[in-house]
Amino acid sequence: MRVAFYGSSLLSAYWNGAATYYRGLLRALAARGYEITFYEPDVYDRQKYRDIEVPDWCRVVVYQGTVAALKRVAAEAVDADVVVKASGVGFEDDLLLAEIMGSANSAALKIFWDVDAPATLAELRVAPDHPLRRALSSLDLVLTYGGGDPVVESYRAIGARDCVPIYNAVDPETHHPVPADPRFAADLAFLGNRLPDRETRVEAFFLDPAGKVGDRRFLLGGAGWDDKPLPQNVSYIGHVPTADHNAFNATPTAVLNISRASMAENGFSPATRVFEAAGAGACLITDAWEGIELFLTPGEEVLVARDGQDVAELMRMLTPAGAKEIGKRALGRVLAEHTYAHRAEEVDRVLRNRARQMEAAE
Incomplete structure (x- = not known):
């Protein structure tokens, strides 16, 4: 056709x-x-x-x-x-x-x-x-x-x-595990452009938790955040080209998905970054939304946070070894069912x- x-x-x-x-x-x-x-x-x-x-x-x-x-x-x-x-x-x-x-x-x-x-x-x-x-x-x-x-x-x-x-x-030829890149070293990373129906949720799920776990390194990528006040332990790197997405996802201990407000309220709306991160073998933390279990199993293949406090608690508890195991299981799931x-x-x-x-x- x-x-x-x-x-x-x-x-x-x-x-x-x-x-x-x-x-x-x-x-x-x-x-x-x-x-x-x-x-x-x-x-x-x-x-x-x-x-x-x-x-x-x-x-x-x-x-x-x-x-x-x-x-x-x-x-x-x-x-x-x-x-x-x-x-x-x-x-x-x-x-x-x-x-x-x-x-x-x-x-x-x-x-x-x-x-x-x-x-x-x-x-x-x-x-x-x-x-x-x-x-x-x-x-x-x-x-x-x-x-x-x-x-x-x-x-x-x-x-x-x-x-x-x-x-x-996920397109396995485009998004896949790669070696760690020092540019993206962090305990938790978030990649997303600054949008009106996302900014408040980024504050709640990323910036506020960063302030609560000051001994952890947070990394923010995406366009539009230049003039946003950030906690001292949050580094901003601007727009991240798609050629760097694998390294951005594979390097930090964990990466965070934050849905736009309308998609979180509706549910059943996994962002592209959910599958890109899983395809790179990343340990993904996502905000809670209805239907996540259709794509990844909570607690085994993805970590789910109801609010910023949950994100902070997950960052206190998560170990590099535990994160790698979650990422490995997520990669297997998306390759089997979600390409x-x-x-x-x-x-x-x-x-x-x-x-x-x-x-x-x-």
Whole structure:
């Protein structure tokens, strides 16, 4: 199948947390025979901070952040068997949706792929006339970054024909154990960009615990934290390129996952970093959210913290040997059940089933 995928960016992870999700999933789909073209706008300086060059498994079209350029690339949707508009592209999202789906061949599968479903749904619930909400009934399928039954039921309730969560995973060729790197030496590390619905949780789960265990070294990575007051035992290293993610995850005694507020409240929304850390054999501590046991077993393959006090207690108790054992078990679990090859098999099945249903209905 030929796929036209319109997203934020495949080439750059700069202010673009969905990059590794796109890369892992689309690469695995390409391995199954899909011919993919990824369209991304040149906005937010992402092209200045590319993490990868154009891969051999996907054609990439970078277009200027203008309405005229948007319309030109949207017109190319007519040649695809599957047309995908992702959430959060970052330039004229509503217009892009209308132009893409208006250009798509009548026989093509038309999909909205939501990489931040809890936040999107919160916006749609209070906006009955939102362009996306009005368009849902004309789309064949909504795929999401996660969210479980709560997201599926919510999308169906506001007009989606069907909704299927496609969870994050690990690409073993990209995320894997590596030797420790002194740049990332720490007892606990957190990697995440500074966002409005994350900052308060970072304070509660990372900065406050750092103040309580002052004899432990904490490491903060990600964009936007430059002017944030930090405890003395927290080192800030700025944006961490994806090429350094394995070392960032494999070096500290433990790494921390902090969900964005909307995803934590909804549950069933493991971040990409959960699987990247596990893929590198890291000992992962995650904030508590419903559904974690579907991906990693608490206490054995992941440590779960209900609040900052739990994080502090875990850091007092955790030994390097115990951390290594947890990381080893997590790595085994994700390789067995949660690779992008597993996810691509699921996407392929969903798309082919939907295509057969469309043919039968004609």
